[in-house]
Structure formats: structure tokens, C-alpha cells
Amino acid sequence: MRVMTYNIKTGGYDGSRGTRLEAIADVIANEVPDVVALQELRGDSGPWLAKRVGMRMVRARSSWGQPVAVLTNPDWTVLAAGSVARPFHHAAARVVVATLGGPLTVISAHLHPHWGWRRMHEARWLVNAVGNARLALVLGDLNTLDPWTDHHDRLRALPPPYRVRHLRWRPPGREHTDRDVGPVGRVDTRAIAALDAAGMVDVFRAVGEGPPETAPTALGGAEFSGMRLDYLFATPALAEHVRSCRILRTPTADRASDHYPVVADIDI
Template identity: 50%
Template sequence: MKVMTYNIKTGGRDGDGRSRLDEIIAVIDDQRPDVLALQELRGFGRRGLLDRFARALGMTPYLARSWVGQSVAVLLRPPGEALSAGPIRGPFLHAAARVVVDTDRGPLVVVGTHLDPFRGRRRLREARWIAARLRRDRMALLMGDLNSLDPWTDHAERIERLSARYRSRHMLPGPTDTVDTRAVAELERAGLVDLFRHAPGGGREHTAPTTEGGGHEFSGMRLDYILGTPAVAKLARACRVVEGGAAERASDHYPVVAELDLSFRPGRR
């Protein structure tokens, strides 16, 4: 099973109205994920856009709307089907979608989310809310743009490259020079494993910005994650950032993919 997370940037459209959806579809189709988590789906809840997008990929979509920020979705490729699906209700600026799929090793919970990009305290609250709804002794994946640097890396140089306007997003509040890594650290304490570190696939390490997709608020940062409970981490073969070709311009984020020793169990309903 291949899983993928991708922040497609403002619904796949630029401020001048130019659509990047064909390039985004090309990036995704080249990877052919079985499970796909998408973020920044501005406008995808109107006029059947999500359904058309999903049909172009041959996938089934499950949308979690946001009434304040931007919606997210989890998509499944046949023969995968949802045993249950719906939004995680909670204190999200954006949203979180929860889909349960049946696999050859039992049910797999997939959560796709987009944490608050602006305020570290709210980002931490969102991370805690999700962590409290995942059981570490079950198979579960958390994928998405977490907007948080990790607690294992020295981030001093990349923080220094940010303008003061954006640096504050990644620093603890008050008179301190400490990088705010609390959201990812909280998820790790809850038992989730960073598959990129656990099963590295080589290549690029940062997920934002891309070379041609904008992203002036980034400075070579890994903000997009695929995390799994220990039961899923044991099944991870590789995890890597997708780069090159259309991925350089389709969004300001690179997608992340992971390969798991799992397969769908179809026809259970």
C-alpha cells in the first residue's frame, strides 16, 4: 500500500486565477497512491469540484469541511473502501478527516489534517485533540501539513533565514529564542512514529518551499508528515519526499509518500 500527503496550496489556484489542478493531478497520478490526504482544498466543497478531481484520479473522496480555514480530504483508490468516514469535530482552524479502511492485517484508521500555521499554542491544542482520539495499540496513520518543525533537528539556520513576520510562527512566545516544536513532540509522546525518520527513502528532506511554487514564508522546512502508530511503523518499507518535474511548480509544498506492507481487503460491506 502506498500512502501520500499533499498540501496543494489554496485549492490549486493562484491569486491571479491560474489553475494548477492539472499539474497537481499529474503529480499524484505519477505516484498512484492507494490512500491520499489532501490539504488546502479551498472551494472543493462547491460545484462538485472534489468529485471531478477524484474521478480524474480514479479515487473516492471523503471531505472534512472547514468553516473558518480550508477543508481537507482523504481519498481511497479501489478496491479500498471506507468502513466509516467523517470529520473529527474539534478546535481546528482548518479541519481533520478520519477514515477507517479494512486491510489484510485488520482495520486501519487514517487521519488527514492541517494544523494551525499561525499560532503554536493553537497548533499544540489541535495536535493533542487528535492524539487523544488515536489508540497507539491499533493501526493508525496521521498524515498532513502539521506546520510544525520537529524536535530532533537543529533549526537555528532555517529560522534565521525567515523574516521576522514569519519567524514568530515557529518560536515559543515571550522573550525566548526557543523553536516551537511542541506539536510534533506531543504526537511523538502519544506514541506516533515519524515514518520519514523510521524508514527513510533518501532524497530531499524539506517539504516547503518548492523551487517554482512560491512559499516565501518557508526556508527549507519539513512541515508535512506521515506518522504511524508502532503497529504501522513496523510495516513501513520507505518514506520520502516527492520532488522533480511538476512537483516543483504544482504547489509550494512537496508531497510525501510512504510504502507500507499492507493491502486492502475489499468487499467487506
């Protein structure tokens, strides 16, 4: 089974410049995935992509941000589907499919882009949504850095308005300075730490191949400085069966979005 998570940047639409939907569809179709977690849907981009790549879609709408979706192989039996009923800034979609190994829960999420404390709470809601599921995946653009890496250089490279998104909040009068970028403990990694503390396994950290950074692509973006923001987390029982994980860097992916997709292969 092959799974993918992909932030497609504003639904693939670039205003008067047209769309990147064909390129996005090509990136997905070339990998022949069984499950795709999509973030930043807009308009009819979700239904269009699902039809184009021949998959079924479960979409979670957003009250403040952008919808997300889970696409599944049409040959699979869907046991349950819907949104995670929490006030996410964007949204989270939850699908349970039947596999030979048992029911598999898949959650596509897109965490808050600006505030680390909000991302932490959203990550805890994802843990609650997984519940007691033995086989579960949480995939998506989690918009946060991991607690195992020294992020000093990449944060120093960001303009201050974007750098502060990844630093712990301080009271008025105690503004962040460049010194706050050095020690890893001052970087806000609480969302990833919450998933790790719940026993979820960072799939790329466990079996990943190649460089871990998922943004930016050749499309660029001032808010990125060579960062891993897109993740796959698996329950321990599922993580045992993950065979590979990689960041998909191809010429098509370079122009399809500002994020690279993450792909994993699982024997289940």
C-alpha cells in the first residue's frame, strides 16, 4: 500500500496566471497511491483531482481556513468517513478503510500556520481522533518543526514575521531576538512533541530516505527556509510495517506546489 500527503498550495489556483492542477494530478498519478491526504483545497479542486486520478474523496470543510481531504483507492471498502469535529483553523478529515490487517484510520490534517500553542492543541485533537485505533495514520502539513533537529540556521534565514511563527510566545516587553533562535528548546516544537508523547511514530524519522525538507520547492516562498513541515505519523502497530518513506522531488513536483509530497510504502 502506498500513501501520500500533499499540500497543493491554494487549491492549485494562481489567479490570472491559471492553475497548477494538471501538474498536481500528474505528481499524484505517477506514484499510483492508495491513499492521498490533501491540504489547501479550494473551489472544485478536490473533486476535480479525485476524478482525474480515479480516486474517491472525503473532504473536510473549514470555517476559517482551507479544506482538506482524503482520497482513497476506489477498490477499498470505506467503513467510516467524516470530519474531525474540533475547531481547527483549517480542518481534519478522517477515513477508516478495511485492509487485510484490520481497519485502518487515516486522518488528513493542516495545522494552524501562525501560533504554536494552537498547533499543540490541534495535535492533541488529532491524538484523540486516533483514539484506540491499532492501525492509524496522521498525515499532513503540520506547519511546525520537529524537536529532534537543531533549527538555528533555518530560523535565522527567515524574515522576522515568519520566524516568530516557530518560536515560543513571550510576554509583551520580552520580544524575541536572534539569540532565541539558537537553543532548540526555544523553538516551538510542541505539536510534534504531542504526537510523539502519545506514542505515534514519525515515519520519515524512522525509515526516511534522503533530505527531509518538504518546503520550499522551486516555486519558493518567503515563509520557508528549507524546512520539514509535512509529516506522516503512524501508530506503533502500523509503523512496524512501513518499508520506506521519501520526499518526492521531481521536476513536475518542483512547479506543482510550494511543498513537496511525502510518500510511504506499507506492507499491510
